[in-house]
Amino acid sequence: MTISFGSGRSRLVQMKQRIDECREQPDDDENCPVRGIMDRIGSKWSVMLIMVLAERPHRYGEIRRAVPDISQRMLTQTLRELQQDGLISRHVHPTTPPTVEYRLTQLGLTLLDPLSGLLNWAETHSEAIVAARLAYGAADGRVDPGLQSAV
Amino acid sequence: MTISFGSGRSRLVQMKQRIDECREQPDDDENCPVRGIMDRIGSKWSVMLIMVLAERPHRYGEIRRAVPDISQRMLTQTLRELQQDGLISRHVHPTTPPTVEYRLTQLGLTLLDPLSGLLNWAETHSEAIVAARLAYGAADGRVDPGLQSAV
DNA sequence: CCGAATCCTTACCGATACTG
């Protein structure tokens, strides 16, 4: 995007201030939605389902086939959560047998850009991260979390 | 801005293809790092610690004071994970008492931009999401997940 | 075809106490 490179830092600092303010009011939930949203993003299957629906609207069984290693329990539950957040919508066609179609909402579409930005970062730097994980705990098998200064 | 609006969608679809390929090989771990990275991002404290260190390098106790509601167990554990991924570095100054400073690495700095993009999205649309959560389960208290067609 | 409901096994994570 057109925003300069160093902008991420200052925006993050401002963000932290706002989240800190949330902690002041012990209302527990509802007052700091950013935290809840990030938890949702980080949940095991949300991003995967969003990616599937980003391609095109899908029926329930289609999603199930597109993501074979999800249990129907978690598929339904995650769909409900995303629906509850207004990111996807559920459309029932009164046919026999019933046909249910899920698709991204307008709100869900706006998420695609920042989300793909993060995923692109993950893919771009995945090799560096795997390398870092291997380098950690180096030496002769000794696990010595002592001093190290790799910038 | 040079990037068109719908770019997020196509990039996400491509991303899904690559993650699907990862599932083909049952090596379980190491072969699909994107999944692991996203889990890390979504973990409870990682983003918060990154935000703190985005401001400036911090000592252990400083982070602890900056994030009061984290246990020292999770603080140390999350710091180790981020260090292992090469996102932060740990510097021990051999003083008495010991002084340990954490800071973002070059790799960690590159994460700030896409991460702040996502956080900005979360903050921007937080009201819409809260509204959607309230709207879900509307009517007279009846929870009827039947048919609905809000976009 | 599209779910809901139940059971049950893990892992996360907080609290607490102890070390160098």
Next chain:
DNA sequence: CAGTATCGGTAAGGATTCGG
């Protein structure tokens, strides 16, 4: 100051079974 070690409650999530 900057951690490590251990215990235990809780909740996420998989397998399975039943319903409309």
